[in-house]
Amino acid sequence: MRKPMHKAIFAIVACGVISASLNTPTAYAQEAAQPAAQPVAAAAPAIPLNAVLVLTPEFCATVFKQGSFWTTGRETFKVGAMACKELEPALKPVFAQLSVVKEAPAPGTAQAILIPKFANSHATTSVFAFSNREMDVLIEWTVEDAKGKTVWLQTVQGSSKHLAGNMFTYAHQEKALVRDSVADAAKQSATAIAAAPEILKLVPGKNDAVK
Numbered sequence: 001m002r003k004p005m006h007k008a009i010f011a012i013v014a015c016g017v018i019s020a021s022l023n024t025p026t027a028y029a030q031e032a033a034q035p036a037a038q039p040v041a042a043a044a045p046a047i048p049l050n051a052v053l054v055l056t057p058e059f060c061a062t063v064f065k066q067g068s069f070w071t072t073g074r075e076t077f078k079v080g081a082m083a084c085k086e087l088e089p090a091l092k093p094v095f096a097q098l099s100v101v102k103e104a105p106a107p108g109t110a111q112a113i114l115i116p117k118f119a120n121s122h123a124t125t126s127v128f129a130f131s132n133r134e135m136d137v138l139i140e141w142t143v144e145d146a147k148g149k150t151v152w153l154q155t156v157q158g159s160s161k162h163l164a165g166n167m168f169t170y171a172h173q174e175k176a177l178v179r180d181s182v183a184d185a186a187k188q189s190a191t192a193i194a195a196a197p198e199i200l201k202l203v204p205g206k207n208d209a210v211k
Helices: 002-033 079-094 170-195
Strands: 047-054 064-066 075-077 095-101 112-123 132-144 150-163
Touching: 047 079, 064 112, 075 112, 075 170, 079 095, 079 112, 079 170, 112 170, 132 170, 150 170
Parallel strands: 047 095, 047 112
Antiparallel strands: 064 075, 112 132, 132 150
């Protein structure tokens, strides 16, 4: 009785070994077929300027209201408070040095003075919880040189899209709509400022190099 059992066990083990040996090359082939990791693109070098970002209390308190209490409902978008959280980290990598102040500095304090102002903000409305709402936020930028002269004036737009939400989730979705719109505006601002030739010309020795 023992011999047939030994033979059965040996057959099972042998099948396992053969199966493993047959599957191993396939596994190696699958690993070899995986694409190589792509190198991470290097971040653009910061503009060698000492810049100041002016975030006044009035700017940080900016709100936009829309709608009617008797029809669609009155909405208040606290875009200023969100912008004063998002703009500094978005613009920090753009310049070699960036500081935040609450009022415009005296001439000669910084090489570039960044002054944001909200131009407009609007969000679509929806009565259905699973319908999307879209929001646009426009920030007008004024960049001055060390003497207080305006060298760059540009308006950038940030946008986002979120579900309208029901009576329980509406407030959360509205906050996310504002947050992401302002965050996108901050990102677009950083891109536009970093690429502006007028700002690059403020770098000492760059006046002739940047056209």
